Amino acid sequence: MYSEKVMDHFQNPRNMGEVENPDGVGEVGNPQCGDVMRITIKVDDQDKIEDVKFKTLGCGAAIATSSMVTEMAKGKSLDEAAQISKKAVADALGGLPPQKMHCSNLAADGLQKAIEDYRSKTPQK
Numbered sequence: 001m002y003s004e005k006v007m008d009h010f011q012n013p014r015n016m017g018e019v020e021n022p023d024g025v026g027e028v029g030n031p032q033c034g035d036v037m038r039i040t041i042k043v044d045d046q047d048k049i050e051d052v053k054f055k056t057l058g059c060g061a062a063i064a065t066s067s068m069v070t071e072m073a074k075g076k077s078l079d080e081a082a083q084i085s086k087k088a089v090a091d092a093l094g095g096l097p098p099q100k101m102h103c104s105n106l107a108a109d110g111l112q113k114a115i116e117d118y119r120s121k122t123p124q125k
């Protein structure tokens with residue numbers, strides 16, 4: 001039912017945990033299942049995501065998409081990272097079963113929220 005990439009990211013999640021002194025924090029919950037995730041980001045002075053980590057209390061698909069979204073966001077500018085959609089995350093994982101597509105909302109939304117949080121706290125250049 002799951003692609004090899006999903007299984008890989010589920011079994012060996014990348015960037016799990018929390019960055020120290022985060023510049024932005026995004027917390028989202030999935031109303032459909034009650035799962036939650038938290039994304040923390042560190043932003044450098046070029047507005048690039050220097051580090052990003054996640055904590056997810058959720059199903060395997062939520063863990064795999066969280067792991068993938070951190071890999072996709074790392075090193076990107078905030079503008080580029082803000083463009084990462086849940087579909088892009090699911091595609092990068094080789095697809096998700098239709099009934100699990102909602103799980104990828106958490107990862108993409110968590111990242112967006114962390115970026116918004118950073119922007120709301122930081123005077124824009």
Ligand code: FES
Nearest residue numbers: 033035059062103
């Ligand atoms: S079932 Fe809750 S995020 Fe997947």
